[in-house]
Amino acid sequence: MLLISCPHCGPCDETEFHCGGEAHVARPHDPAALDDAAWGAFIFMRNNPKGQFNERWVHAAGCRRWFNMVRDTVTHRILAVYPMGSRPPAGLGHLGAAVVEDAQ
Amino acid sequence: MADVLINPVADRLSPLELLRVTLAAASDPSQVAIRELPFLCQIALRGSPGNTLFMAAVQKALGLDLPVKAGSVVLAGSVRALWLGPDEWLVVAPDGAAPALLSALAAALEGVHAQAVDVSANRTVIALEGPRAAEVLAKGLTLDLHPRAFGPGRVTQTILARAAVILEQTGEAPAYRLYVRNSFATYLASWLMDAAAEYRLPPLC
Ligand SMILES: [Zn+2]
Numbered sequence: 001m002l003l004i005s006c007p008h009c010g011p012c013d014e015t016e017f018h019c020g021g022e023a024h025v026a027r028p029h030d031p032a033a034l035d036d037a038a039w040g041a042f043i044f045m046r047n048n049p050k051g052q053f054n055e056r057w058v059h060a061a062g063c064r065r066w067f068n069m070v071r072d073t074v075t076h077r078i079l080a081v082y083p084m085g086s087r088p089p090a091g092l093g094h095l096g097a098a099v100v101e102d103a104q
Numbered sequence: 105m106a107d108v109l110i111n112p113v114a115d116r117l118s119p120l121e122l123l124r125v126t127l128a129a130a131s132d133p134s135q136v137a138i139r140e141l142p143f144l145c146q147i148a149l150r151g152s153p154g155n156t157l158f159m160a161a162v163q164k165a166l167g168l169d170l171p172v173k174a175g176s177v178v179l180a181g182s183v184r185a186l187w188l189g190p191d192e193w194l195v196v197a198p199d200g201a202a203p204a205l206l207s208a209l210a211a212a213l214e215g216v217h218a219q220a221v222d223v224s225a226n227r228t229v230i231a232l233e234g235p236r237a238a239e240v241l242a243k244g245l246t247l248d249l250h251p252r253a254f255g256p257g258r259v260t261q262t263i264l265a266r267a268a269v270i271l272e273q274t275g276e277a278p279a280y281r282l283y284v285r286n287s288f289a290t291y292l293a294s295w296l297m298d299a300a301a302e303y304r305l306p307p308l309c
Binding site: 012 | 188261
C-alpha cells in the first residue's frame with residue numbers, strides 16, 4: 001500500500017487516489033490538421049518505462065485536485081510530487097530535459 | 105378529489121429517521137453514541153482565496169474568514185466553514201438557514217467570480233461522540249486520528265468503510281461529524297453500529 005503525499009492534504013492512503021496515466025502529453029494545438037496515425041498516437045501511445053515514470057494523479061476521495069508525480073514502476077517508490085503545469089524536479093522522470101509544458 | 109396537504113418542512117423524512125430508535129439503542133454515551141443530525145443547511149462555496157473581493161464578500165455575508173489552511177474549519181456562531189479544497193468550502197449551518205445565507209452570499213458576491221449552491225439535500229450528517237469514537241472510526245479509516253495528527257477544528261474528505269465521507273472533528277471528547285451521501289447513510293450507520301457494538305457495556309440485570 002502506498003502513502004501518497006497530496007500537495008494540499010499531505011500523506012493519504014493510496015485508495016483515495018486515481019492514476020491518470022502519463023503526464024506531460026501535450027494536446028495537439030490543431031487536432032483537425034492531424035492524420036489518423038498522428039491523432040491515434042496522441043490518444044493511445046504512451047511510454048511504459050521500467051523505472052522512473054512521470055504520471056498524473058488525482059486525490060479522488062479527498063480534495064479532488066490533480067497533480068504530477070514521479071514514480072518508480074519497479075520499486076513503487078515515489079520520488080517527487082509537483083503541481084500541474086510545472087516541470088518535474090531536475091533529473092527526475094523518464095522525460096528528462098525534453099518535458100513539454102502542460103497544455104492548460 | 106380531496107386535497108392532500110403536504111407540509112414541506114414537517115413532513116420531511118431524513119435519511120436515517122427510520123433508524124433513529126435503533127441508533128439510540130446502539131448508543132452508550134459513556135463509550136460511544138451515534139445519532140443523526142438531520143437537515144443541516146449545507147452550501148457548496150467556490151472562489152479564489154487569492155481574490156480579496158471574494159474573501160471580503162464572504163466575510164460580509166457569513167461573518168467569518170474562510171479557512172485557507174488545508175483541512176481546517178472556521179466557526180462563527182452557528183455557521184461553520186469546512187475547507188474541502190484550495191478553492192472550495194462547505195458552509196454548514198442549522199436547519200432552515202439556507203435561504204437567508206444564500207441570499208446574503210448572492211448579494212455580497214454580486215459581480216465577484218464565485219459560486220454558492222445549496223447542497224443540503226446531498227448529504228446527511230452522523231454525529232459520533234464518546235471516548236471510544238476514534239477507535240470505532242479506526243476500524244474503517246486509513247487516516248491517523250491520534251491527537252498529534254488530527255483534532256478539533258480539523259476536517260478531511262476520505263473513505264470510511266468504503267464510503268466517501270467528509271470527516272470533521274468537533275470536540276476533544278472526541279466528537280466527530282460524518283457528512284455522508286444520503287444513499288450511503290443507512291449502510292454507514294449500520295456499519296458504525298456494528299463497529300461500536302463491542303464497546304457497549306452489558307446490561308446490569
Ligand atoms: Zn488532496
